[in-house]
Amino acid sequence: MGSSTYSMLDGQVALVTGGAQGIGQAVATALACKGANVILGDLNAKAADLAALEISSIGSHSVGIALNVADRESVTAAIKHILGEWGRIDILVNNAGITKDAILLRLSEDAWDQVINVNLTGAFYCTKGVLPSMVKNRNGRIVNIASIVGAMGNFGQANYAASKGGLIAFTKVVAREYARRGITSNAVAPGFIDTAMTQAMPSGDRESLIKQIPCERLGTPEDVAHAVTFLVSKEANYITGQVLHVNGGMLMT
Numbered sequence: 001m002g003s004s005t006y007s008m009l010d011g012q013v014a015l016v017t018g019g020a021q022g023i024g025q026a027v028a029t030a031l032a033c034k035g036a037n038v039i040l041g042d043l044n045a046k047a048a049d050l051a052a053l054e055i056s057s058i059g060s061h062s063v064g065i066a067l068n069v070a071d072r073e074s075v076t077a078a079i080k081h082i083l084g085e086w087g088r089i090d091i092l093v094n095n096a097g098i099t100k101d102a103i104l105l106r107l108s109e110d111a112w113d114q115v116i117n118v119n120l121t122g123a124f125y126c127t128k129g130v131l132p133s134m135v136k137n138r139n140g141r142i143v144n145i146a147s148i149v150g151a152m153g154n155f156g157q158a159n160y161a162a163s164k165g166g167l168i169a170f171t172k173v174v175a176r177e178y179a180r181r182g183i184t185s186n187a188v189a190p191g192f193i194d195t196a197m198t199q200a201m202p203s204g205d206r207e208s209l210i211k212q213i214p215c216e217r218l219g220t221p222e223d224v225a226h227a228v229t230f231l232v233s234k235e236a237n238y239i240t241g242q243v244l245h246v247n248g249g250m251l252m253t
C-alpha cells in the first residue's frame, strides 16, 4: 500500500474512529504506510492499543485512544488530548459504526437511537471537534465511511440506512461550508466488506449476496482503505462533497 503513486502524508496527524479492527484498522494501517501519525480512537481501547502497536511496528507512529463517538464529552476529551500531544489534526476518518437490525415493525426506539447516535451523531461530534484545528491550518481532510445501504436501502436496516444516508448529506454540507478553508469532505460508501460486521450474517445470506456482486466476491477492508488513501491525498484536493462507492459493481449510480 505504501508503494501507491499518491504523495506521502509525512508528519500529518490522522484520527480514525473505530480504528481497532476491520475497515478502520485497514484505513489506519494504510495512512500509516503513507507516513501519517495515526490515532486509533475506539470504544475498545485495549484492541485499539494492540492495533496501534502493530502499526507502529511497520514504522509510523501510531497510538490507541479510548473514544466513544456517541458521547460528546468523550469526543471532546479525546480531541483535546490529541491536540495537546500532536498540536494538530489534519485527517479525520469517521469510521465507527454499528448495526442493530430489525424490520421496521420490530425495530425498537432504543435500536434506532443507538445506531443514529453512533453512526451519525458520532460523526457530527468528531467533525465539529476537529474543525477548529483544520480551519486554523487552512487544511483538512474529512472522510466519512457511509455505506451502499445509505444509497439503496436494505431490508431490516431502517436505522442503519437512515444513519448512512444522513451521513452522506452531512458530508456534502461540510464540503460546502469549509471548501474555502482548504478542507475537503467526502464519503466512501463500501458495499459488503468481509469484516466482523458481515461475518455475523448467516452463510446462506452471504452466498446469495455474493451472487448480486459483479466482482463475485465481498470487498476487503483494504479495498476501502485504498479509496480513503486517495481522498486524503494531495492529488484529491479538488474533490469534495463526493461519494466514492467501493462495492464491486453491486450498485452503479
Ligand SMILES: NC(=O)c1ccc[n+]([C@@H]2O[C@H](COP(=O)([O-])OP(=O)(O)OC[C@H]3O[C@@H](n4cnc5c(N)ncnc54)[C@H](O)[C@@H]3O)[C@@H](O)[C@H]2O)c1
Pocket (backbone or CB within 6 Å): 017, 018, 019, 020, 021, 022, 023, 024, 041, 042, 043, 044, 067, 068, 069, 070, 094, 095, 096, 097, 098, 118, 122, 145, 146, 147, 148, 189, 190, 191, 192, 193, 194, 195, 196, 197, 198
Ligand atoms: N463491513 C461492511 O460490510 C460495511 C459495509 C459498509 C459500511 N461499513 C461501515 O464501515 C465502518 C466500519 O465497519 P466494520 O465492518 O469495520 O465494523 P467492525 O464492527 O468490524 O468495527 C467497528 C469498530 O468500531 C468500534 N466502535 C463501535 N462503536 C463505537 C463507538 N461508539 N465509538 C468508537 N468506536 C466504536 C468497534 O469497537 C470496532 O472496533 C462502519 O461505519 C460500517 O457501518 C461496513
